[in-house]
Amino acid sequence: MTEETPNEPFDEVEYRRRQRSRANLMAWMLGALAILFFFITIAKMQIFS
Amino acid sequence: MAQSLTHGETALPADWRDLFALTKPRVMSLVVFTALCGLLAAPGHVPPVLAFSSILAIALGAGASGALNQWYEAGLDAKMKRTAGRPLPAGRLDPQTALQFGVGLAAFSLFLMLFASNWQATLLLAASILFYVFVYTMWLKPRTPQNIVIGGAAGAFPPLIGWVAATGSIAPLPVLLFLLIFLWTPPHFWALALFMRSDYAAAGIPMMPVVAGEKSTRRQILVYALIMAVAAIAPWPLGYTGALYGWTAVVLSAVFVLLSVQVGTRTTGEGDLMQPEKRLFAYSIAYLFILFGAVVADHWWPL
Numbered sequence: 001m002t003e004e005t006p007n008e009p010f011d012e013v014e015y016r017r018r019q020r021s022r023a024n025l026m027a028w029m030l031g032a033l034a035i036l037f038f039f040i041t042i043a044k045m046q047i048f049s
Numbered sequence: 050m051a052q053s054l055t056h057g058e059t060a061l062p063a064d065w066r067d068l069f070a071l072t073k074p075r076v077m078s079l080v081v082f083t084a085l086c087g088l089l090a091a092p093g094h095v096p097p098v099l100a101f102s103s104i105l106a107i108a109l110g111a112g113a114s115g116a117l118n119q120w121y122e123a124g125l126d127a128k129m130k131r132t133a134g135r136p137l138p139a140g141r142l143d144p145q146t147a148l149q150f151g152v153g154l155a156a157f158s159l160f161l162m163l164f165a166s167n168w169q170a171t172l173l174l175a176a177s178i179l180f181y182v183f184v185y186t187m188w189l190k191p192r193t194p195q196n197i198v199i200g201g202a203a204g205a206f207p208p209l210i211g212w213v214a215a216t217g218s219i220a221p222l223p224v225l226l227f228l229l230i231f232l233w234t235p236p237h238f239w240a241l242a243l244f245m246r247s248d249y250a251a252a253g254i255p256m257m258p259v260v261a262g263e264k265s266t267r268r269q270i271l272v273y274a275l276i277m278a279v280a281a282i283a284p285w286p287l288g289y290t291g292a293l294y295g296w297t298a299v300v301l302s303a304v305f306v307l308l309s310v311q312v313g314t315r316t317t318g319e320g321d322l323m324q325p326e327k328r329l330f331a332y333s334i335a336y337l338f339i340l341f342g343a344v345v346a347d348h349w350w351p352l
Binding site for chain 1: 061062063064065096098099102105164165
């Protein structure tokens with residue numbers, strides 16, 4: 001599926017941009033999940049109490 | 050052969066927009082909506098955060114199914130105009146990343162469902178993902194023109210999962226809603242297949258118009274539309290919904306059948322613009338959205 005293109009110059013700016021945008025997105029998603037899991041736990045505790 | 054964004058041994062990280070596109074967001078919107086309606090129409094109260102988390106889990110499960118479907122069908126997608134621009138056939142994403150993303154998302158959706166809801170809903174979500182990927186995508190779709198008929202079951206799961214997430218058990222109404230989407234799928238996709246016939250033929254996918262011909266497909270669209278209309282109206286006389294849903298189902302289903310009669314009884318010549326088929330396809334999407342909205346409205350504000 002992949003074709004190597006070793007003669008093309010490596011676009012380090014694009015590489016870093018994508019790396020940074022994915023890292024930022026991952027950080028936001030992990031933060032949101034932590035908050036979501038906290039509230040799920042609280043809701044479950046209220047149901048079972 | 051698609052060219053990927055690789056430079057020697059170093060591959061560019063996938064752009065998040067391509068990963069998002071892999072989840073088929075437009076299909077996901079219908080999945081989320083029908084699942085939400087199943088959940089909201091269920092008896093009892095679900096804390097909003099648990100309801101939100103259950104719907105999120107269903108959405109992620111649907112996204113995982115879409116990603117794994119695109120991973121498996123990358124070769125076929127490259128042959129069809131409609132799908133050639135997707136991240137995998139266009140070479141913007143490498144297959145390994147797509148596979149890992151799909152499997153990871155599926156596992157996480159099941160974990161989230163189990164954590165936020167119950168094991169019954171988790172089991173149904175797992176069954177729907179496995180059914181879509183293994184039974185529909187890998188087994189039925191490339192082999193039989195009945196692929197849409199049986200494979201439609203995968204798309205029919207969301208309202209059932211939504212209901213079970215809220216109640217922990219299955220009841221007749223969500224089963225009827227399952228049946229409604231199951232019977233809605235063939236006329237919906239065959240209308241699309243009629244005006245996308247050349248695309249499917251080029252990819253070698255045995256869709257009904259390609260294998261059985263237009264005339265047979267049109268007749269079957271009409272037959273399924275009639276059975277679907279009966280299934281759509283059934284919850285009212287059976288006493289599972291009230292008049293608000295009932296009359297909505299009667300009027301919308303009558304229009305659906307009328308549009309299907311137009312499609313089912315016509316013959317086309319060279320250069321036909323396929324307007325009735327496109328109209329039926331567009332209407333079928335609105336039909337499902339409004340009908341499921343009516344299920345919830347009927348539950349919350351009965352006449």
